[in-house]
Amino acid sequence: MSDQEIHVGGTLVWYYYVCKREVWLMGRHITPDEDDTNVVLGRFLAEQSYHRDKKEVSFGNIKFDIIRHDNRGLVVGEVKKSSKHSKSARMQLAYYLWELSGKGIEATGELLFPREKKRELVELNPELVSELERAKRDILRIIYDPIPPKAEKKSICRNCAYAEFCWS
Numbered sequence: 001m002s003d004q005e006i007h008v009g010g011t012l013v014w015y016y017y018v019c020k021r022e023v024w025l026m027g028r029h030i031t032p033d034e035d036d037t038n039v040v041l042g043r044f045l046a047e048q049s050y051h052r053d054k055k056e057v058s059f060g061n062i063k064f065d066i067i068r069h070d071n072r073g074l075v076v077g078e079v080k081k082s083s084k085h086s087k088s089a090r091m092q093l094a095y096y097l098w099e100l101s102g103k104g105i106e107a108t109g110e111l112l113f114p115r116e117k118k119r120e121l122v123e124l125n126p127e128l129v130s131e132l133e134r135a136k137r138d139i140l141r142i143i144y145d146p147i148p149p150k151a152e153k154k155s156i157c158r159n160c161a162y163a164e165f166c167w168s
């Protein structure tokens with residue numbers, strides 16, 4: 001694989017904290033079934049929730065579900081199906097904030113869990129940045145590895161669009 005083919009973005013960061021094997025699959029553009037129920041549900045929730053906010057804005061390689069201005073300044077939001085993987089969601093959003101900060105744009109993050117009617121604030125700090133740097137290095141190491149990490153059965157496998165690939 002060449003360097004040009006790999007861009008570590010927020011989505012890969014999310015997968016990194018959920019399943020390293022998924023990072024390898026996504027990083028190599030082995031995409032899951034777009035009609036899988038979980039992929040469809042995630043898309044539906046992002047489209048239908050929080051109507052008042054401006055949605056799906058791209059900034060270079062970064063895609064935001066929501067972007068708006070309020071008394072905190074620029075706020076970028078990420079919509080999630082549930083708070084079950086809140087660490088992954090937090091790191092994904094922190095990664096977006098870090099990328100924006102690198103371009104001179106300071107923003108606050110907001111995680112949105114519409115089905116649970118919950119919001120969570122995410123703010124960049126030096127500890128988060130160190131963890132993101134470490135995660136980014138490890139994500140690249142995983143993707144450059146010619147062999148994917150071994151599949152390990154966990155509860156999320158049941159709802160993963162790669163389940164057939166991993167377990168059949």
Ligand code: SF4
Pocket residue numbers: 019020021022150151152153154156157158160161162163164166
């Ligand atoms: S099915 Fe399980 S092991 Fe395979 S990619 Fe999905 S979460 Fe990872």
